[in-house]
Amino acid sequence: MSKSSTTTGEEFNKVYSSIGHWIWTDKRIPKELKEIVETHTPKTSLELGCGIGIFSSFMASQGIIATGVDFSSKAIEKAKKRLANNIDKPVFAVGDVTNLKNINEQFDVSFDVGCFHCLDEEGQQKYISEIHRLLKSNATHLIWALDSSPSGMKLSPKYMVQTFGEHFKLDKSEFSRRRIAPSHWYWLTRKD
Numbered sequence: 001m002s003k004s005s006t007t008t009g010e011e012f013n014k015v016y017s018s019i020g021h022w023i024w025t026d027k028r029i030p031k032e033l034k035e036i037v038e039t040h041t042p043k044t045s046l047e048l049g050c051g052i053g054i055f056s057s058f059m060a061s062q063g064i065i066a067t068g069v070d071f072s073s074k075a076i077e078k079a080k081k082r083l084a085n086n087i088d089k090p091v092f093a094v095g096d097v098t099n100l101k102n103i104n105e106q107f108d109v110s111f112d113v114g115c116f117h118c119l120d121e122e123g124q125q126k127y128i129s130e131i132h133r134l135l136k137s138n139a140t141h142l143i144w145a146l147d148s149s150p151s152g153m154k155l156s157p158k159y160m161v162q163t164f165g166e167h168f169k170l171d172k173s174e175f176s177r178r179r180i181a182p183s184h185w186y187w188l189t190r191k192d
């Protein structure tokens with residue numbers, strides 16, 4: 001078990017082995033992600049907790065060199081299988097977002113749709129230190145997270161300012177009802 005997550009890769013493997021779980025096979029690309037592509041025109045992107053890789057596939061389809069990481073080997077296996085015949089496909093890797101030691105390049109943009117809220121406080125700090133290491137200066141990190149996280153924490157714009165404050169500036173947050181639950185989108189910029 002990852003010490004910094006309230007769930008494990010094995011638990012998520014069970015979810016991804018079940019057929020057609022609607023939450024994690026939702027193919028709609030969030031407009032917030034599309035906007036990042038339009039406004040930032042990134043050449044490279046990193047997705048944390050990419051699941052079966054739908055959003056990173058979208059990034060690759062836009063000509064971006066996309067990388068997706070998830071600690072569920074089953075999800076990564078499915079992501080790779082789905083795109084086996086595509087030319088523009090992301091690089092998918094099994095990895096824990098609290099320790100991405102196998103990734104060493106710096107990205108233009110990173111994003112996370114539903115992973116950050118899986119982490120406990122220690123995991124959140126490790127995650128922040130990893131995205132700080134893996135993003136270029138002034139690069140944007142986009143997060144969608146539930147307000148009441150599965151890890152039992154209350155996430156809010158105020159909480160994100162406090163938690164990310166050392167290395168990231170919260171530029172904007174927006175309340176969302178994505179996937180029904182009260183949640184927020186957060187746009188963070190790497191400070192230095």
Ligand SMILES: C[S@@+](CC[C@H](N)C(=O)[O-])C[C@H]1O[C@@H](n2cnc3c(N)ncnc32)[C@H](O)[C@@H]1O
Nearest residue numbers: 012049050051070071072096097113114115118
């Ligand atoms: C709610 S799912 C979202 C998947 C995908 N982003 C989507 O929206 O379709 C959360 C994902 O985060 C992954 N995850 C949770 N904790 C993680 C960790 N510590 N390291 C890597 N992946 C993690 C899970 O395996 C799962 O695929």
